[in-house]
Amino acid sequence: MTYQQIRVSLDDAVAVITLNRPERMNALTKVLEAELRDAVEQAGRDKEVRAIVLTGAGRAFCAGMDMDELEVLPPDDIRAAQWMRPFDMNRRADYQTRYSYFPAAPKPVITAINGAAAGLGLVMALYSDFRIASEQAVFATAFAKRGLVAEHGIAWMLPRIVGHAHATDLLLTSRKVDASEALRMGLVNRVVAADHLLPEALALASTLSTEVSPRSVRVMKRQLWEAPFQSLGEAVALANAEMFTSLQSEDFKEGVAHFQEKRPARFTGN
Incomplete structure (x- = not known):
């Protein structure tokens, strides 16, 4: 357009x-x-x-x-x-x-x-x-x-x-x-x-x-905007499901690596 x-x-x-x-x-x-x-x-x-x-x-x-x-x-x-x-x-x-x-x-x-x-x-x-x-x-x-x-x-x-x-x-x-x-x-x-x-x-x-994971930002933004429609239990259940997925992500690996190696993060959003 x-x-x-x-x-x-x-x-x-x-x-x-x-x-x-x-x-x-x-x-x-x-x-x-x-x-x-x-x-x-x-x-x-x-x-x-x-x-x-x-x-x-x-x-x-x-x-x-x-x-x-x-x-x-x-x-x-x-x-x-x-x-x-x-x-x-x-x-x-x-x-x-x-x-x-x-x-x-x-x-x-x-x-x-x-x-x-x-x-x-x-x-x-x-x-x-x-x-x-x-x-x-x-x-x-x-x-x-x-x-x-x-x-x-x-x-x-x-x-x-x-x-x-x-x-x-x-x-x-x-x-x-x-x-x-x-x-x-x-x-x-x-x-x-x-x-x-x-x-x-x-x-x-x-x-x-540059300083935070775009994947984390994407997921947390959705959590924040979903929360007004959820009970506490539903919010916890969603967080648990997203946590399981995030632990397998490339951004989680990079988040640990850049901290340990004391260098700027190189997040990909994956």
Whole structure:
């Protein structure tokens, strides 16, 4: 696919995806949605890629859905099969809907939030594995101010990240939250100076690409995102099964060898 509204580049083993509608604060369109999903899926399949960084061009990360598209009525039925059906029977259906597919990617997704993250822009960030914010970042759910509701699973995701009280506040008031408050409530992992944002995200991606086993990262990401649907017993059973397999893997052998030999790891992901 030739991309019109995103940019994709490869930085060593890191796929950097940039939402590229700066004149519209990277507001979502159907074109951008399709391109982003394609880029994430391709990065997930690419054996050379070990981490994904998502950011926005210009002064915003993503201001939500483009209001020009919302003016076209009636809108598509978001319950339609094209948005809601599972696309891969080997993946949990919960993480294959219109915006919830980041957890299904086998690589960690790091969101570098360079500015406003509102509405669906916030939803996308919540489905990431890591959220790093610029000091200039601002967050808002926005839905109540548009006469809408808690869209696309945000009522499920947000309380799991910031707790029920903060989630209720953010959703019902639609108020803006700056980067420092977002950090205090656990909405983001860390806050950095604006000019350090992408280097910080790339440094984290590099750590995930070179210092730890990509196989371990892949399995543990699945464990973390499966856990909300499991009992403790089921989580232990899955861990036991994965442990048995990991002990036979090439990455386990390399993990022991590089420690004993006091040298950098050379993990293959196998």
